[in-house]
Amino acid sequence: xxxxxxxxxxxxxxxxxxxxxxxxxxxxxxxxxxxxxxxxxxxxxxxxxxxxxxxxxxxxxxxxxxxxxxxxxxxxxxxxxxxxxxxxxxxxxxxxxxxxxxxxxxxxxxxxxxxxxxxxxxxxxxxxxxxxxxxxxxxxxxxxxxxxxxxxxxxxxxxxxxxxxxxxxxxxxxxxxxxxxxxxxxxxxxxxxxxxxxxxxxxxxxxxxxxxxxxxxxxxxxxxxxxxxxxxxxxxxxxxxxxxxxxxxxxxxxxxxxxxxxxxxxxxxxxxxxxxxxxxxxxxxxxxxxxxxxxxxxxxxxxxxxxxxxxxxxxxxxxxxxxxxxxxxxxxxxxxxxxxxxxxxxxxxxxxxxxxxxxxxxxxxxxxxxxxxxxxxxxxxxxxxxxxxxxxxxxxxxxxxxxxxxxxxxxxxxxxxxxxxxxxxxxxxxxxxxxxxxxxxxxxxx
Ligand SMILES: [Zn+2]
Numbered sequence: 001x002x003x004x005x006x007x008x009x010x011x012x013x014x015x016x017x018x019x020x021x022x023x024x025x026x027x028x029x030x031x032x033x034x035x036x037x038x039x040x041x042x043x044x045x046x047x048x049x050x051x052x053x054x055x056x057x058x059x060x061x062x063x064x065x066x067x068x069x070x071x072x073x074x075x076x077x078x079x080x081x082x083x084x085x086x087x088x089x090x091x092x093x094x095x096x097x098x099x100x101x102x103x104x105x106x107x108x109x110x111x112x113x114x115x116x117x118x119x120x121x122x123x124x125x126x127x128x129x130x131x132x133x134x135x136x137x138x139x140x141x142x143x144x145x146x147x148x149x150x151x152x153x154x155x156x157x158x159x160x161x162x163x164x165x166x167x168x169x170x171x172x173x174x175x176x177x178x179x180x181x182x183x184x185x186x187x188x189x190x191x192x193x194x195x196x197x198x199x200x201x202x203x204x205x206x207x208x209x210x211x212x213x214x215x216x217x218x219x220x221x222x223x224x225x226x227x228x229x230x231x232x233x234x235x236x237x238x239x240x241x242x243x244x245x246x247x248x249x250x251x252x253x254x255x256x257x258x259x260x261x262x263x264x265x266x267x268x269x270x271x272x273x274x275x276x277x278x279x280x281x282x283x284x285x286x287x288x289x290x291x292x293x294x295x296x297x298x299x300x301x302x303x304x305x306x307x308x309x310x311x312x313x314x315x316x317x318x319x320x321x322x323x324x325x326x327x328x329x330x331x332x333x334x335x336x337x338x339x340x341x342x343x344x345x346x347x348x349x350x351x352x353x354x355x356x357x358x359x360x361x362x363x364x365x366x367x368x369x370x371x372x373x374x375x376x377x378x379x380x381x382x383x384x385x386x387x388x389x390x391x392x393x394x395x396x397x398x399x400x401x402x403x404x405x406x407x408x409x410x411x412x413x414x415x416x417x418x419x420x421x422x423x424x425x426x427x428x429x430x431x432x433x434x435x436x437x438x439x440x441x442x443x444x445x446x
Contacts, residue, residue: 006249006258007225008242009043009201010036012274013058014074015239016229017047022278029058033066035273036230039266041069041242043225045098048074049088050081056088063092070094070136077101077126086133096136098168099126103155104143116151124158131163138166140203145171145184153191160194166225167198171214174207174237182217189222201225204240206232211240216248219258230274231282231289243267243288243320251315268321294322299334306336329376331365345373347380357383 013029016022024032029046036044046062047055063071071092073085077099089095101112101123108114114122123139130137139159144152156167169188171181181204189195202218202225204211215226232241249256250264271289275282284292294317296305304311329341335358342349342357349357360379365371 004258005224006219006260007042007199007201008040008246008260008262009045009072009225009227010041010229010242011045011203011227011239012036012229012233012242013062014045014047015227015235016233018235019233019238019280021280022233024277026054026058026061028277030061030065032273032277033062035266035270037066037068038263039270040260040262042261043070043072043096045072045074045227047088050075050084056084059085059088060091063089063095067093070096072096072098072138074098074100075130077122079129082126082130082133086130089134094136095134096138097130097134098138098140099130100140100142101126102143103141103152104146105148106146107143120155120158123155124162127159127162127164135165137164138168138201139164140168140170142170143172144169145176145181146173149184149187153188156188157192157194160192160198165198166201167195168201168203168225168227169218169223170203171205171211172203174205174211176204176210176214178210178213178217181214182221185218185221185223199224201227202240203227205235206237206239209237211238212244212248215240215245216256219249219256231271231286233274233278233280241287243271247288247315247320264319265321288320295328297328297330298332299337302337303334306340329365329371330369331362333365341376342380345377345380353383
């Protein structure tokens with residue numbers, strides 16, 4: 001086994017779908033699963049088959065048509081759940097049954113009303129039964145991070161002996177701290193007999209904003225599978241965000257020398273597909289996939305970006321599938337960015353002319369938050385009519401609306417991204433920035 005290869009287990013369709021407002025129909029789940037396949041995830045948790053007929057059908061149809069990744073179905077630690085999951089996974093090329101049972105005292109006492117001994121026996125029996133059906137078995141001790149550690153070790157040892165091949169350690173309530181979670185993974189590796197024969201997995205929730213940090217701490221301490229979701233959706237504050245985990249390891253390979261099988265340029269298209277299906281927009285400042293993640297407004301940043309993108313960018317937008325970084329024209333913008341945008345609109349100015357344009361631009365930007373192409377064109381027209389020399393080369397393609405031209409330019413350079421969309425314009429309007437009025441606030445390629 002390659003010690004540096006990290007298995008990416010996507011649970012957008014199971015844990016992610018548990019987010020309020022994120023439920024998906026069977027065809028929508030299938031569409032997302034196909035996109036996850038293009039992204040290159042290793043495991044797709046397609047649903048919880050006993051939970052509903054819709055979940056069963058989704059797992060069944062994904063198992064039948066998405067053939068490369070492992071397809072997992074979730075089951076509580078009891079025979080009816082496991083049998084139902086196995087039934088849904090029948091058509092899968094690579095099926096996995098994922099069995100879970102809570103192990104913390106608070107869950108045992110108040111939720112399950114069973115003793116530790118009963119819990120241990122139930123976990124062992126459930127895994128044994130699942131193993132009689134399927135070779136690939138994952139077990140999760142729910143609420144592991146609030147479980148008594150010696151008891152957790154006992155349960156993990158028992159399920160490995162019963163045939164589990166992956167042991168997933170959930171921070172179900174998002175309570176753990178990075179050093180603490182890393183230490184827990186390390187302790188399991190030191191104390192549990194047979195642990196070297198299985199994959200240890202992380203499953204971290206984001207209630208304190210630490211899901212990604214905790215997952216990475218798990219990896220540094222020997223976990224080799226990370227469970228995560230697109231855009232970090234999931235119960236309450238969500239799960240570890242897949243795109244953040246993957247890019248943290250890629251950008252900081254010096255500190256995290258681990259590999260995944262992901263095609264990172266599919267991250268943004270996958271994020272957009274999910275947002276479009278669930279109609280839950282991505283927060284603008286979301287790392288990697290938010291619409292502002294590669295936008296630069298401050299003048300000094302824009303100037304630096306235009307001279308060399310490495311001044312303010314630790315990864316290129318293209319590397320995660322974002323069509324281009326965006327320089328937003330506002331009152332913090334500098335002359336350099338303004339000149340560039342004017343040129344893209346077809347106007348080139350002398351230094352003195354640009355000074356005047358810039359002065360007028362700042363007055364305007366003070367009044368309206370973001371200066372759009374139409375405002376800029378109006379400003380240039382006023383300027384030309386005020387006695388200054390005429391523009392050096394009026395736009396040849398003046399009849400084409402600026403946004404349409406920007407969109408064509410984007411599409412031309414990024415065919416793989418826009419390939420699945422009806423038209424470049426549609427890409428801009430419906431998929432890149434969400435609402436039409438929002439995207440018009442942004443200027444492309446400045
Ligand atoms: Zn979860």
